Amino acid sequence: MKVEYINPFVMSSVDILKQVCNITVNKEKLFLKHGFAEIKDITITIGVIxxxxGNIVLGFDKGTAMSIASRMMGGFPVDELNEITASAVSEVCNMIAGQSGIHFSHQNTKIDITPPIMQINRPxxxxxxxxxxICIPLTLDIGGTLELDISIA
Incomplete structure (x- = not known):
C-alpha cells in the first residue's frame, strides 16, 4: 500500500478532531493487521471508491466514542451510547473521510466515499x-485511542 493512500486519512483525522472537537491527536507507531484480530467496541466502516x-475502519472504545460525541454536542454530557451519540460519532468519521477526498484531489486522485456504517461490537x-x-493508532488528549484501519488498493 502506498503512503500516498495513508497520509490523507491520517492528516484528515488529526485536522477534523482538532477543528470540530478540539481534540489533540498523537500518532502512534503503525502496524499491520492480518488474520483474526481484536477490534474496538465501536467500529465505523466507510467505503472508498x-x-x-477499499475501506477505512475507525475503531473506538465506548468511552472514547461518548467523549467525542460530547465534544461534537458542545460539551453536553454523554453517558450512554444512543442514536444521537451514534449519529455524532458517525458524522465525525464522515467528515474525516470527506476531508480525505480533498487531500486526494491535491494528488490528482479522485475518490468518493460511502455513508458510514456503525457497528457496536461484543467484548x-x-x-x-x-x-x-494498516492500523494507525491515534492517541487522543481526552483519553482513549482511535484505531484507523486502512485497506486501500
Whole structure:
C-alpha cells in the first residue's frame, strides 16, 4: 500500500478532531493487521471508491466514542451510547473521510466515499483482515485511542 493512500486519512483525522472537537491527536507507531484480530467496541466502516478502492475502519472504545460525541454536542454530557451519540460519532468519521477526498484531489486522485456504517461490537470481538490493512493508532488528549484501519488498493 502506498503512503500516498495513508497520509490523507491520517492528516484528515488529526485536522477534523482538532477543528470540530478540539481534540489533540498523537500518532502512534503503525502496524499491520492480518488474520483474526481484536477490534474496538465501536467500529465505523466507510467505503472508498474511485481511482483507489477499499475501506477505512475507525475503531473506538465506548468511552472514547461518548467523549467525542460530547465534544461534537458542545460539551453536553454523554453517558450512554444512543442514536444521537451514534449519529455524532458517525458524522465525525464522515467528515474525516470527506476531508480525505480533498487531500486526494491535491494528488490528482479522485475518490468518493460511502455513508458510514456503525457497528457496536461484543467484548473480545474479532475481525478477519483478509486484505493488507494498516492500523494507525491515534492517541487522543481526552483519553482513549482511535484505531484507523486502512485497506486501500
Amino acid at each position: 474511485g481511482d483507489v478502492k 473480545d470481538a474479532k475481525m478477519n483482515y483478509i486484505n493488507q490493512t
